[in-house]
Amino acid sequence: MGTLTLDAISRRYATTIAVERVDLDVAQGEFVALLGPSGCGKTTTLRMVAGFVPPSSGRILIAGRDVTKAPPHGRDTGMVFQSYALFPHMTVGENVAFGLEMRKVARAERDARVREALRLARLDGLADRLPRQLSGGQQQRVALARALVVNPAVFLLDEPLSNLDAKLRAEVRIEIRALQQRLGLTTLFVTHDQEEALTMADRLVVMERGRVRQIGTAEALYERPADAFVAGFIGRCNLLRGTPEAPGQFRTATGALLPRLPLAAPAGSVLALRPERITVATEGTGLPARLMAVTYLGAQTEYHLDLAGTRLLAIAPTPAEGDPRRALAPGDAVLAHWDPAEARLLPAEPGDLPDDAT
Amino acid sequence: MAGSRLQRAAFGVAVTGAYGLILAPVLAVIVISVFAQEIVSFPPTGFSLAWYANAWEKREFARGFATSLQLALAATAIGVPLGTAAALALARARLGGLRGALNTLLLGPLAVPGVVAGTALYLFYVRAEFWVDDDIKGTLPGLVAAHVLLTIPWTVRLVLASLQGLDRAAEEAAANLGARPFTVFRRITLPMLRPGVVAACLFSFIQSFENLELTLLLVGPGRTTLPVAMLNYLEFRVDPTLAAVATVQIALVGALMLITDRFVSLSRVV
Ligand SMILES: Nc1ncnc2c1ncn2[C@@H]1O[C@H](COP(=O)(O)OP(=O)(O)OP(=O)(O)O)[C@@H](O)[C@H]1O
Ligand SMILES: [Mg+2]
Numbered sequence: 137m138g139t140l141t142l143d144a145i146s147r148r149y150a151t152t153i154a155v156e157r158v159d160l161d162v163a164q165g166e167f168v169a170l171l172g173p174s175g176c177g178k179t180t181t182l183r184m185v186a187g188f189v190p191p192s193s194g195r196i197l198i199a200g201r202d203v204t205k206a207p208p209h210g211r212d213t214g215m216v217f218q219s220y221a222l223f224p225h226m227t228v229g230e231n232v233a234f235g236l237e238m239r240k241v242a243r244a245e246r247d248a249r250v251r252e253a254l255r256l257a258r259l260d261g262l263a264d265r266l267p268r269q270l271s272g273g274q275q276q277r278v279a280l281a282r283a284l285v286v287n288p289a290v291f292l293l294d295e296p297l298s299n300l301d302a303k304l305r306a307e308v309r310i311e312i313r314a315l316q317q318r319l320g321l322t323t324l325f326v327t328h329d330q331e332e333a334l335t336m337a338d339r340l341v342v343m344e345r346g347r348v349r350q351i352g353t354a355e356a357l358y359e360r361p362a363d364a365f366v367a368g369f370i371g372r373c374n375l376l377r378g379t380p381e382a383p384g385q386f387r388t389a390t391g392a393l394l395p396r397l398p399l400a401a402p403a404g405s406v407l408a409l410r411p412e413r414i415t416v417a418t419e420g421t422g423l424p425a426r427l428m429a430v431t432y433l434g435a436q437t438e439y440h441l442d443l444a445g446t447r448l449l450a451i452a453p454t455p456a457e458g459d460p461r462r463a464l465a466p467g468d469a470v471l472a473h474w475d476p477a478e479a480r481l482l483p484a485e486p487g488d489l490p491d492d493a494t
Numbered sequence: 495m496a497g498s499r500l501q502r503a504a505f506g507v508a509v510t511g512a513y514g515l516i517l518a519p520v521l522a523v524i525v526i527s528v529f530a531q532e533i534v535s536f537p538p539t540g541f542s543l544a545w546y547a548n549a550w551e552k553r554e555f556a557r558g559f560a561t562s563l564q565l566a567l568a569a570t571a572i573g574v575p576l577g578t579a580a581a582l583a584l585a586r587a588r589l590g591g592l593r594g595a596l597n598t599l600l601l602g603p604l605a606v607p608g609v610v611a612g613t614a615l616y617l618f619y620v621r622a623e624f625w626v627d628d629d630i631k632g633t634l635p636g637l638v639a640a641h642v643l644l645t646i647p648w649t650v651r652l653v654l655a656s657l658q659g660l661d662r663a664a665e666e667a668a669a670n671l672g673a674r675p676f677t678v679f680r681r682i683t684l685p686m687l688r689p690g691v692v693a694a695c696l697f698s699f700i701q702s703f704e705n706l707e708l709t710l711l712l713v714g715p716g717r718t719t720l721p722v723a724m725l726n727y728l729e730f731r732v733d734p735t736l737a738a739v740a741t742v743q744i745a746l747v748g749a750l751m752l753i754t755d756r757f758v759s760l761s762r763v764v
Contacts, residue, residue: 188666208669215670221663225685234681238672286671 138199138212138289139164140185140322145194147180154180156346157194162290165320167313169333172343173369178326181343182294185324187211199289209238214288218295220279222267228254228278229263235286253285256315273304280312284319291321297332309336330370342366358410364484367408374409374448375489380481390445394423396479404483413478414450416441418460422471429466439464441472448472520744527737534734545738555739557716558723564634565719566702569641574694576642577649578687584650585657604647608707615640616711632714640712644705645698652697656690689758696754700747 140162147155155177162168170178183189185196187208195204203211214235223231232253236246254260257277267275276296283291296312297305313336316323327333333340334354342349342357342365350362354370361367364375378388384398386407396407415422416439423443431438432454439450450472455461464470530540549555580600583589589596603611619630630636664686668678684691706721713722720743724736 186666186670188669208666209672209674211670212672213670215667217663217667219661219663221661221667223664223668223682223685224661225688234668234673235671238677282667282671 138322139197140290140324141195141197142181142185143195143197145181145184145191145196147177147184147189148192153346155184155191158343158346158348160341160348160351162322162324164322165317167316167321167323167325167336167338169325169327169337169340170343171327171330171333171340171369172349174328175345176343177346178328178343179294182215182292182324182326185211185290186213186215186292212286212289213292214283214286214290215292216279216283216294216296218298220267220275220299222275222278222282224267227264227266228259228270231267231278232263232282232285235282239286249285253281256284257281258311272299273308276300276308277311280315284315284321287319289322291316291323292325293323294326295328296325297327297329305332312336334370340370342369344369361408361480361482363488364404364406364408364482365488367480367482368488368490372411372449372451374407374411374414375482375484376407376409376446376448377405377484377489378407379405384476386479386481388444388446392423392444392446394443394446394479395474395476396481397477404481406482406484406489407479408482409448409474409479411438411449411451414441414448414472414474416450416452416461416464417471417473418464418468420471420473422473425470425472427464427466427468427470430464439470441470443472523737523740524744526734527741529734532733545734546742548733548735549738549742552727552735554718554723554726555720558718558720561634561637561717562703562720565637565641566699568634568638569645569702570695570698572638573642573645573698574649574691577646577694577698578653578691580646581650581653581657585654600650601647603643604651608705609710611643612640612708612711615643615708619712629714631712632717634717637709637712637717637719640708641702641705644701644708645694648697648701649691649694652694653687653690656687660686692754692758696750699750703747704743 140160142158142160144157144159145155146153146157158177158181160168170181172178180189184191185198187203187206187210191204195202197203198211198213223234226234229250232250233246236249241249250263254263257280259274259277259281262270262274267278270278276299279296293312297308300308309332315321325333325337337354339351339353340357341351344365350357350366352360357366357370361370361373367373368375376386376388376394378386380396381387381393384396386394386396388394388407394407394409416425416427425441425443425448427439428442428447429438429440431440435454436451437454439452441448441450526534527545528541528543529538530542530544531538577600580596584593584597584600616631619636623630630639660683665678665682668682669675673681704721705719706725709719709722710725713719718726720739724739727736
């Protein structure tokens with residue numbers, strides 16, 4: 137049990153900066169997810185906490201103790217590896233008992249705790265099997281039980297679900313979260329799957345090229361992204377380059393004039409507008425637009441709009457049958473409307489927008 | 495369809511032919527060892543186990559067998575731990591530019607013809623006997639030292655292959671659970687290397703047990719290995735006694751491989 141503090145930790149390699157001045161505080165019992173595209177430094181950050189990668193600079197504190205220089209076996213972290221890393225020559229029971237054995241827990245207590253951990257991980261009856269005699273999902277739960285049974289100060293998981301099929305992943309997601317809350321574990325979880333992060337974590341850390349872009353709850357990141365990268369990475373978002381024009385207007389690169397949040401905070405050159413906040417109508421108020429494509433997705437329908445040369449995506453619950461919008465087809469003229477408060481100006485770095493490359 | 499069947503048939507013939515070519519001498523030796531007549535010719539005049547009895551009576555074979563056994567066991571017991579440590583260093587230690595040189599040094603003996611290495615060792619032993627003022631040639635320690643040169647490269651090669659397939663994450667997981675580096679090695683690394691180490695023991699033993707070229711110059715009176723004893727016998731007589739001895743040797747090596755295969759699947763480590 138304990139808190140985790142990363143104080144400006146960096147990790148530089150000869151040719152890359154894997155992690156650059158990351159600050160993070162994880163409270164007792166809190167579940168924090170590190171989220172970001174491949175190669176952004178998530179694994180490196182986690183491995184620095186576990187002690188496998190020495191930071192180039194900065195400090196790591198676990199339960200208030202500076203462990204920056206401590207070896208992995210002296211850190212009291214419990215890690216679940218992406219490959220599970222079970223000991224192939226030991227039974228499930230021996231795997232789970234290993235950490236207790238290292239902590240010199242007496243035989244009787246050890247057996248009791250192993251049994252309890254196996255029960256929590258729904259592995260009763262499998263204690264005498266070898267890892268290779270288990271399914272992927274069972275191996276994954278052995279890895280969980282092995283890390284949890286020692287009651288670590290900090291629980292670390294590196295993409296623990298990526299080797300499971302979609303159905304199992306959804307189940308285990310819930311199981312891990314329930315266990316974590318029940319045991320009050322301080323948890324750092326690495327994933328590049330935003331749905332995983334959104335559904336499991338108390339707070340998310342969005343990383344990109346070694347740096348933290350934003351830390352916050354799922355809602356904060358979605359509703360109030362700090363920059364265009366976060367807006368585009370969490371959920372779907374229309375991101376338009378252009379120039380803000382007073383009052384409350386934004387001129388896109390193609391010259392379309394769009395209403396926006398009058399306040400210019402945070403200032404920036406990209407307009408971010410969530411697709412589900414745009415309503416598409418055949419009459420009433422709104423900006424005239426042309427429908428480029430309509431994609432029916434069952435519960436939702438996607439409308440690809442052309443607004444004076446600017447492309448916008450709108451998503452709405454599929455209208456009921458009989459609703460005139462149900463008959464919309466490519467080429468139709470429509471009206472697009474949104475609350476100016478939903479259109480935020482965000483700062484952007486080169487490469488933050490998907491179409492920056494072109 | 496016809497083409498693929500033809501291909502499969504050709505493949506089958508090729509495989510059978512290759513196996514036949516490899517196994518024919520072994521089979522020939524075993525068959526000849528039970529021929530009755532002294533000069534090998536077909537068809538045999540009869541079958542007998544007399545040559546086995548003869549081999550048993552010739553004490554140089556029994557003594558050679560005992561020496562070879564001791565030698566192979568000692569060379570394995572010394573060479574495998576050293577070779578395993580060397581493989582670990584090669585795979586894990588920060589060696590920088592030294593790695594290539596060390597690799598060549600450790601695997602090099604595999605590429606040096608045994609007679610060359612044996613001659614070099616002979617000359618070295620002659621020199622060394624002056625320094626230590628004691629016998630080295632023709633002694634068991636001298637032979638063991640020479641045969642360790644056979645067992646180390648084989649061990650390095652096999653253990654290195656095992657190390658390359660080893661999941662480092664398991665070692666990290668152990669450290670993460672509180673195991674100190676030596677405990678990680680003893681409880682995780684070594685057991686995971688077991689197939690490689692067992693195979694290294696087997697190959698080291700066989701290499702040493704049947705070595706002739708390297709050993710030829712280093713044996714002495716009363717200290718002769720089985721292969722050298724067989725060569726000596728050949729200089730005076732050519733009869734199926736040698737085939738009988740060779741058959742015993744083949745049986746021993748075969749038994750060792752079967753026993754080893756029960757512990758680790760050999761086809762997976764070699
Ligand atoms: N040992 C190393 N030597 C050199 N560069 C490294 C090393 N380890 C990581 N890197 C680099 O550091 C960066 C971050 O790597 P890291 O593994 O932390 O990314 P990640 O966010 O976990 O990515 P993924 O989602 O693909 O697992 C990458 O550019 C990677 O190439
Ligand atoms: Mg990673």
